[in-house]
Amino acid sequence: MSTILEIRNLHATVDGKAILNGIDLTIRPGEVHAIMGPNGSGKSTLSYVLSGRDGYEVTDGDILLDGQSLLGLPAEDRAREGLFLAFQYPVEIPGVANAVFLRSAVNAVRRHRGQPELDAMSFLKTAKARMKQLQMDEKFLQRPVNVGFSGGEKKRNEVFQMLMLEPRMMILDETDSGLDIDALKIVAEGVNALRGPERSALVITHYQRLLDYIVPDFVHVLAKGRIVKSGGKELALELEAKGYGDILGEAA
């Protein structure tokens, strides 16, 4: 069976410090995998290593997207190949309008796929439709990227970008944190709208609640840079009820 993302024995260091200590994970088309785990266990690090951030060094193992190794590819190429990271802490970019930023991104991805670039009019039309889907005010298009956005608005803006870029592999790093209950539903519906047989998702979260809306096929527990337990969606319920104590105890 084909895979979209395959992580093999991944070891990575940040500033010389080992953070990921041998991760194996296979994600097939259409699957949603959730990763949970204590603070500092390496979840965001994994998301950065996958997306190719400078300073995150892979010391062993491999990452394959559609069978092709991503190691050695810069972040921009990985994104164009269809990897998308919704950041735990979206970055503010003063002076660069959301619309300008996003149109550059959409057109870079379209060029890569051999599709014609979107002109300003058709870009706006699509953008406005997606914003409506997420119940976002169109004013956000003209504002500088994330500058002065509330925590929840930033997260919604991440999912808006994802809807515009239509990635094959979505990585959501705590997209639920900062969202109110209604926003959580809207954002989850946005993610679900993208789900399909050819797209997969890796959802990092601390809370079972998100997984009520974005129902995962698999749940993994990350601790100290390793996956220490995997299971179905019921594992998230178990963690919610009991915490990590037992599992970490078992794994030790």
Added chain:
Amino acid sequence: MSGFAEKLGALAGGLPQDAATPLRQAGLAAFRRHGLPHKRLEDWKFTGLGDLDRNDWRLAANDATPFGTLPPDASLKPLAEAVAGEPGLLDLLMPETTASAAMAALNAGLLRNAWLLDIAPGAQLSQPITLAHRGVAGQLENITLFMRLGQGAQASLLESHQGAGWYNGVLRLRLAQNAVLEHARLQTGGKDAYHTALLDVHLAQGARYRHASLLAGAGLARHEMQVCLAGEAAEADISGLALPRGDGHLDHSLRLEHAAAHCRSAQLFKNAVDEAGHAVFQGRIRVAPGAQRTDAQQLCRTLLLSDEAQVDTKPELEILADDVSCSHGATVGDLDAGMLFYMQARGIPAETARRLLLQGFAEEITQALEDDALRAPFADAVAHGLGSAA
């Protein structure tokens, strides 16, 4: 005597004899005494003009006005004619005779393409006044403008400098009570161009002045500004953006004086220095005794985009009143790695990401302009400056 000073007699010899002759004499005498400013002068410690010290400059024989179509509320006269009719002007135009003011003295000494522009009291100009200069290689263009805004007048001024050669200009602005002027200045000369300019602004009570300067060309450019808030409740917003690259040397030097109480001033200067470029910002704030309730802010932010890029900044505060709110700050850095990664993680190529970030950095200066008719050409010139830099 140096090469340029030796040739000065010949340059000045062709000038007319008229009511402005006393200015020329005073200017030449002062310039001869000091010569071109050099780095041993405190005000010029980061910028020397040694490159100009050649004897092959020709004085541009251009008497056409540099102004575009003027509105009916603006009246333009050759300066010599204006001085003949209003002898009091001579005192106002007399150059300082210190060594650091030698370039303004030279401008007076070679006075020819010189104008008085009066904006009638209460006038509300709907279109900007334009002053456009395109220099020619080997020529020294010496433009002098004395511009007065009558009480309550409101105007915009778009000044642009392109081409090659050497420009040495003096622009004196006098804003009467409650007058409002917005002034954009674009220097986008070729890399062989030299640019030395003095902007001298005087604000009466309640007058408001807003200035945005772009230095985005020339091998060497210095835009020197002196701004005096002379009447109470005057306001000045002074901003500048320098984009040196190649081995360009671009200098914004500002002396701002709060001479009256209840005035507000804000300075925002930004530099994005690439290749072996060199940016200079000198900003002096003086708060005179008695200028209580002064609000004076200064910020200079620099991006050094290559290993060879250089910046020198020198803030100076002299505060002689006690009830004031003054601040100054300077930052130097590179483009933010987190922002670059965020953009690349969306598929944006690194070069485009850099350009967008630089445009974003510049945007704050562009947005300081309120008049669309100034902001649009400013934005275009910035985009052009960054485009060819990337």
